[in-house]
Amino acid sequence: MAVELDHSFATSKSIDDSFATITDLERIIPCVEGGRVVEATGPESVKAEIDVKMGAMSMKFAGTVDVAEKDAAAHTALLRVKSREVGGDGHANADVTFELNDGGGTIHTSAQIVGKAASMGEGVVVGVLDALITNFAGKLGEA
DSSP: OEEEEEEEEEOSSOHHHHHHHHTOHHHHGGGSTTEEEEEEEETTEEEEEEEEEETTEEEEEEEEEEEEEEETTTTEEEEEEEEEETTSSOEEEEEEEEEEETTEEEEEEEEEEESHHHHTOHHHHHHHHHHHHHHHHHHHTTO
């Protein structure tokens, strides 16, 4: 199942501080509810886990998050998430694109979800992802 979502966020931080936050994986991943860094595997790559509640079901995904592209002058970055469902056969992969401006920015998420999570139906998946990213965007403004 492919999902495309767009969100915006506001912050009182400078654009350079916001850029530093979105490209610091150890700082940004805990802003995602249920997300945690397991270990740094490089300067712009980490192993991470996230616990996700979808309806009555809880799932854990483990994988990698990489800063795939970044442009400090344009204040844009692309984070690439590749994860597998722990104890299952599903996966959730995403490209998350940030475009910053003075006072905030936008987040575009392009996700591919397969397995148990996708079987919940598009409405449930989109609702859960939308709530997760909305919560994240709120925390990002404060991070």
